[in-house]
Amino acid sequence: MFSTEKDIETAVLIALVTPKQTEEQTREYLAELEFLAETAGVKTVKTFVQRLERPDLNLFLGKGRFEDVMAYVIDQGIDLIICDDDLTGRQIRNMETAFQQRNKEVKIIDRSLLILNIFAMRAQSVQARTQVELAQQQYVLPRLTRMWTHLSRQRGGVGMRGPGEKELETDKRIANDRIAFLKDKLARIDRQAVTQRKNREQMVRVALVGYTNVGKSTLMRRLAKAEVFAENKLFATVDSTVRKVTIENIPFLLTDTVGFIRKLPTMLIESFKSTLDEVREADVLLHVVDVSHPGHEEQIQVVNQILAEIGAGDKPMILVFNKIDLYQPSPEMEFEAQEGNFSPIDFLKNTYLDTEKPKAIFISAEKKENIDELRQALLDLVKAKHFQIFPNWLEESNSY
Numbered sequence: 001m002f003s004t005e006k007d008i009e010t011a012v013l014i015a016l017v018t019p020k021q022t023e024e025q026t027r028e029y030l031a032e033l034e035f036l037a038e039t040a041g042v043k044t045v046k047t048f049v050q051r052l053e054r055p056d057l058n059l060f061l062g063k064g065r066f067e068d069v070m071a072y073v074i075d076q077g078i079d080l081i082i083c084d085d086d087l088t089g090r091q092i093r094n095m096e097t098a099f100q101q102r103n104k105e106v107k108i109i110d111r112s113l114l115i116l117n118i119f120a121m122r123a124q125s126v127q128a129r130t131q132v133e134l135a136q137q138q139y140v141l142p143r144l145t146r147m148w149t150h151l152s153r154q155r156g157g158v159g160m161r162g163p164g165e166k167e168l169e170t171d172k173r174i175a176n177d178r179i180a181f182l183k184d185k186l187a188r189i190d191r192q193a194v195t196q197r198k199n200r201e202q203m204v205r206v207a208l209v210g211y212t213n214v215g216k217s218t219l220m221r222r223l224a225k226a227e228v229f230a231e232n233k234l235f236a237t238v239d240s241t242v243r244k245v246t247i248e249n250i251p252f253l254l255t256d257t258v259g260f261i262r263k264l265p266t267m268l269i270e271s272f273k274s275t276l277d278e279v280r281e282a283d284v285l286l287h288v289v290d291v292s293h294p295g296h297e298e299q300i301q302v303v304n305q306i307l308a309e310i311g312a313g314d315k316p317m318i319l320v321f322n323k324i325d326l327y328q329p330s331p332e333m334e335f336e337a338q339e340g341n342f343s344p345i346d347f348l349k350n351t352y353l354d355t356e357k358p359k360a361i362f363i364s365a366e367k368k369e370n371i372d373e374l375r376q377a378l379l380d381l382v383k384a385k386h387f388q389i390f391p392n393w394l395e396e397s398n399s400y
């Protein structure tokens with residue numbers, strides 16, 4: 001497939017600064033939203049930010065600011081408006097109507113729908129595809145307007161235009177039937193997966209978890225010497241991969257799984273429950289962090305919160321600070337490190353030496369730095385669990 005400039009859809013991004021969300025946060029979220037759009041093949045042309053108490057109930061932005069956006073979109077022939085927060089059916093309807101009055105067709109979507117689209121593009125297994133479609137249907141149903149219908153029939157594109165109003169009721173019925181069908185199908189796949197997991201050799205299980213694009217699959221390659229797909233795009237991994245790894249004669253199963261993100265649509269978490277079972281049922285978690293990302297502190301919080309939500313919040317864990325080769329300390333940190341005569345990375349390490357926190361290891365999966373230190377730390381945790389399952393392991397393996 002050849003894509004030319006003309007095929008690439010263009011977008012403007014909209015977001016708010018509110019008492020709950022600082023300007024700096026908004027800027028970071030928009031950078032992430034732009035990366036999400038790029039992953040979906042959409043080029044961001046401009047971003048519009050407004051300071052408001054809360055989103056406007058009718059247009060998300062205030063009327064004046066929305067009109068600025070509308071003028072720009074019409075003038076520049078933009079294809080998409082992408083909102084960083086979830087839009088209600090009412091907001092979408094009102095925006096659409098405003099554009100229709102100006103004879104302009106524009107697709108209006110939000111972060112959740114964009115994420116759902118990326119998942120749909122990425123999902124490979126029948127299970128992942130079914131999970132994504134269920135999440136899409138559940139997301140779209142309460143928001144069905146003319147524009148949002150027939151999403152399930154769409155392929156790859158981002159938010160497609162549907163048929164006329166009169167088909168809306170039929171579409172709602174079709175969506176409900178489809179949801180019931182998909183839930184049923186997933187329940188069946190789930191029963192098979194549970195049986196498969198039961199039949200799997202009884203081994204310690206370790207899961208790689210973390211924010212999207214932090215390097216989980218790259219680390220999986222290093223630890224399992226497996227060919228796992230890694231890419232500088234968001235949600236490169238949607239299906240989970242399991243590999244058997246052995247360190248110093250102790251075997252365990254290592255799972256690479258889907259990355260997390262801020263504002264991960266709830267229905268996506270729900271429909272990915274069985275994929276996330278790999279995380280829930282793991283004995284040990286490797287929480288991978290991209291230390292070179294300016295927002296990594298917040299990313300750690302997001303991941304911990306989702307882990308707690310799925311009931312995996314209190315497992316033995318190692319915090320793996322990855323991409324130390326790209327780490328750039330903030331000017332304040334650099335200053336403090338100099339004051340204390342530390343290298344910036346040692347300074348960073350010291351901030352994580354608190355015993356209350358899980359063990360922290362600093363690595364570069366790409367440049368193969370400190371992988372052995374990580375292996376040792378992981379081995380300690382795996383061993384503890386392993387000897388619970390096989391109390392006689394040493395005697396048995398010595399008797400060979």
Ligand SMILES: Nc1nc2c(ncn2[C@@H]2O[C@H](COP(=O)(O)OP(=O)(O)OP(=O)(O)O)[C@@H](O)[C@H]2O)c(=O)[nH]1
Nearest residue numbers: 213214215216217218230231235236237259365366
């Ligand atoms: N410089 C540098 N880049 C890295 C390192 N580890 C991973 N990367 C790059 O970061 C990008 C994302 O890596 P992945 O392994 O796909 O990340 P992931 O966490 O599996 O991402 P998702 O599956 O999308 O959630 C790729 O371009 C990797 O080459 C590292 O230690 N240093």
Ligand SMILES: [Mg+2]
Nearest residue numbers: 216217236237
């Ligand atoms: Mg991955």
